[in-house]
Amino acid sequence: MAKKTKAKEATALQPLLRQWQALEETTIEYSTRMLRRSKNPLVQMVMQMVKLDSQKHKVILGLLQDALGRQALHLSPEELRPLAEALNAHIQAEAKSIEIAQRALTRSDLGAVRYILQGLLADETKHHSLLADLRESLKRATIFVT
Secondary structure (H helix, E strand, O other): OHHHHHHHHHHHHHHHHHHHHHHHOOOOOOOHHHHHHOOOHHHHHHHHHHHHHHHHHHHHHHHHHHOOOOOOOOHHHHHHHHHHHHHHHHHHHHHHHHHHHHHHOOOOOOOHHHHHHHHHHHHHHHHHHHHHHHHHHHHHHHHHOO
16 A cells, blocks of 8 residues: 555656756756856855755755655664764754854844845754754654664
8 A cells, every 4th residue: 555655656746856856957057157157246156056056956856756766765773873973063063153143143234244144044044943853853763763
């Protein structure tokens, strides 16, 4: 029964994931062209951010496609500890980044600088939350893995 459900889900999701991945590829190509054309540092920064974000999404979507088809997602007990350690280190770095970003915001009155700092702070806060949630999920998984 579970195999039929997974196959049905894969059949329904694969075309959507491919379509999404194609959109990300289009965005990567467009931002690459914009990076080549513009000498403005602000335009360069924004296009680089857009490009990197789309590249990340494309990789994640590829992983999901593989998980629905060829290679199910898995994590062995041997892989769990180093992953947890890496997550903990990165969560600590994100927390420090959030603290620094908050201090930086209090020291700037320049509109463009504040806008960029606020975006970075929001991004760091989101990453911190996602990583903490992932760490908690891995802790729960440890009960079933070990």
